[in-house]
Amino acid sequence: xxxxxxxxxxxxxxxxxxxxxxxxxxxxxxxxxxxxxxxxxxxxxxxxxxxxxxxxxxxxxxxxxxxxxxxxxxxxxxxxxxxxxxxxxxxxxxxxxxxxxxxxxxxxxxxxxxxxxxxxxxxxxxxxxxxxxxxxxxxxxxxxxxxxxxxxxxxxxxxxxxxxxxxxxxxxxxxxxxxxxxxxxxxxxxxxxxxxxxxxxxxxxxxxxxxxxxxxxxxxxxxxxxxxxxxxxxxxxxxxxxxxxxxxxxxxxxxxxxxxxxxxxxxxxxxxxxxxxxxxxxxxxxxxxxxxxxxxxxxxxxxxxxxxxxxxxxxxxxxxxxxxxxxxxxxxxxxxxxxxxxxxxxxxxxxxxxxxxxxxxxxxxxxxxxxxxxxxxxxxxxxxxxxxxxxxxxxxxxxxxxxxxxxxxxxxxxxxxxxxxxxxxxxxxxxxxxxxx
Amino acid sequence: xxxxxxxxxxxxxxxxxxxxxxxxxxxxxxxxxxxxxxxxxxxxxxxxxxxxxxxxxxxxxxxxxxxxxxxxxxxxxxxxxxxxxxxxxxxxxxxxxxxxxxxxxxxxxxxxxxxxxxxxxxxxxxxxxxxxxxxxxxxxxxxxxxxxxxxxxxxxxxxxxxxxxxxxxxxxxxxxxxxxxxxxxxxxxxxxxxx
Numbered sequence: 108x109x110x111x112x113x114x115x116x117x118x119x120x121x122x123x124x125x126x127x128x129x130x131x132x133x134x135x136x137x138x139x140x141x142x143x144x145x146x147x148x149x150x151x152x153x154x155x156x157x158x159x160x161x162x163x164x165x166x167x168x169x170x171x172x173x174x175x176x177x178x179x180x181x182x183x184x185x186x187x188x189x190x191x192x193x194x195x196x197x198x199x200x201x202x203x204x205x206x207x208x209x210x211x212x213x214x215x216x217x218x219x220x221x222x223x224x225x226x227x228x229x230x231x232x233x234x235x236x237x238x239x240x241x242x243x244x245x246x247x248x249x250x251x252x253x254x255x256x257x258x259x260x261x262x263x264x265x266x267x268x269x270x271x272x273x274x275x276x277x278x279x280x281x282x283x284x285x286x287x288x289x290x291x292x293x294x295x296x297x298x299x300x301x302x303x304x305x306x307x308x309x310x311x312x313x314x315x316x317x318x319x320x321x322x323x324x325x326x327x328x329x330x331x332x333x334x335x336x337x338x339x340x341x342x343x344x345x346x347x348x349x350x351x352x353x354x355x356x357x358x359x360x361x362x363x364x365x366x367x368x369x370x371x372x373x374x375x376x377x378x379x380x381x382x383x384x385x386x387x388x389x390x391x392x393x394x395x396x397x398x399x400x401x402x403x404x405x406x407x408x409x410x411x412x413x414x415x416x417x418x419x420x421x422x423x424x425x426x427x428x429x430x431x432x433x434x435x436x437x438x439x440x441x442x443x444x445x446x447x448x449x450x451x452x453x454x455x456x457x458x459x460x461x462x463x464x465x466x467x468x469x470x471x472x473x474x475x476x477x478x479x480x481x482x483x484x485x486x487x488x489x490x491x492x493x494x495x496x497x498x499x500x501x502x503x504x505x506x507x508x509x510x511x512x513x514x515x516x517x518x519x520x521x522x523x524x525x526x527x528x529x530x531x532x533x534x535x536x537x538x539x540x541x542x543x544x
Numbered sequence: 545x546x547x548x549x550x551x552x553x554x555x556x557x558x559x560x561x562x563x564x565x566x567x568x569x570x571x572x573x574x575x576x577x578x579x580x581x582x583x584x585x586x587x588x589x590x591x592x593x594x595x596x597x598x599x600x601x602x603x604x605x606x607x608x609x610x611x612x613x614x615x616x617x618x619x620x621x622x623x624x625x626x627x628x629x630x631x632x633x634x635x636x637x638x639x640x641x642x643x644x645x646x647x648x649x650x651x652x653x654x655x656x657x658x659x660x661x662x663x664x665x666x667x668x669x670x671x672x673x674x675x676x677x678x679x680x681x682x683x684x685x686x687x688x689x690x691x692x693x694x695x696x697x698x699x700x701x702x703x704x705x706x707x708x709x710x711x712x713x714x715x716x717x718x719x720x721x722x723x724x725x726x727x728x729x730x731x732x733x734x735x736x737x738x739x
Binding site: 179180181184187188191192195196198199202203222225226229230231232233234235236237238245248249252253256257281282283 | 555565596
């Protein structure tokens, strides 16, 4: 919510709080006066100045674009470098004015865009036709440096988005392992850990997961998608992501709190995939030497149980609930280890997976309610609903040509979905009520 | 560190990165061995790709089998890095062989680094209306785009009056190539300069 929106909402809430007797009339006035005093004021003159600067900027850009061919290379370079430095100076000017924090953020983002434009224009002027993802990586590095030096979350988010484009191209288009991304992820994690930017941390988690998905596109795993190597890798990734979630869940640091929802969602999606009876049956081709996979399994298991133990230590759950949670965690680890070691030969493991998946959803929902974590409750309910729908289609797929299939599906969606949503809302209300008291 | 020092540091780092891009290209042009490459007509230019000429060379498509085939390795994958042995010739350089390793290129030949765009094992024989085994490699060398003045890209891709376009490139010690000049019927039409 922006500052103006916050003040408006606060004024509305304060009236109610005053009527309830929680806040005195003097207190209400004092709070509103304090908020008003702390809000940066954007006068009409400021708006006119911003509009004027934008118009001037658009005019200058279009003039140079129209005359670009007639300008010498040296002049072009001077213009590019000048625009880049100018954006940084404008950013610095806004930062020195306490009344222009939003504009400073916008110009920080603009300077990141200018750096990208500069890379492309220099490439055009000097006919540089290099490995395309390298240019994106350089652009992302420029954005990261801006975020690092000025503590700018918009620049960090832009850099993370560029890094996603970079790794997408390297891994999915060029099918090369993007090792340098590890360095980028570590450096950005240090910065995000320091600042705890919520949006950027979520983007960081998404980038990590995208990079992990990209491993499946590499030739080293085998160009043959029928190889069990993909299933082994997938199971290890789910185990590692579940471990990352558990470690983040046990920590109260803003970085961990922002990252854990993404890890949980990715791990749940991974577990859900294993609940399909035919999921791994088509991947029966041998994956080669088991030894390196066992070593990777040992590493992922260590991470997973480090997380599980951290959650158990940090949790205030009753002993019985905690015991159920640890039993489910162990069962999940065992099932994933089986997927790594033994190729599936029947749909039987899917039965166990379904049981474990439902147990996990129940336990997560319970944990979410006890910790007042709305996101975890939402994940549990959404997971259950999707699971129910998937099993309905799995079970009654052969009746696809019957009207009954659609009628029953419709009833299931309407009744089941309505009941689930009502239960979810009631739970969230309870959580909010528990928070207030 | 003060705010203005941070701004100076950021500006310097970014300008240094951009200058490094230019210096790398210029190093290739200044130290590389000049070689003339013959071009081949390309498909009509996409309007969405800006105003540049797309260049296709005789060495962009290499046959690996038969009498016209080049020597060297025979199995490749998309996006593989390859080394093409080039024999310079004023009438147009010829590809002699193609390899996965640079060390396989013999003395007296230039090593040009490329990237596999596609590798096909069969081609359609129009005479017999059958698919015949003919391994063909499509390569990219990073010299396939040349930005030109607005409205003139088509003249380079498809010159008027049957003119012949060839490109003078420089190939440096790292196997990287850069366009030195665009030649129309052997005469310089565009020449690359630093500024």
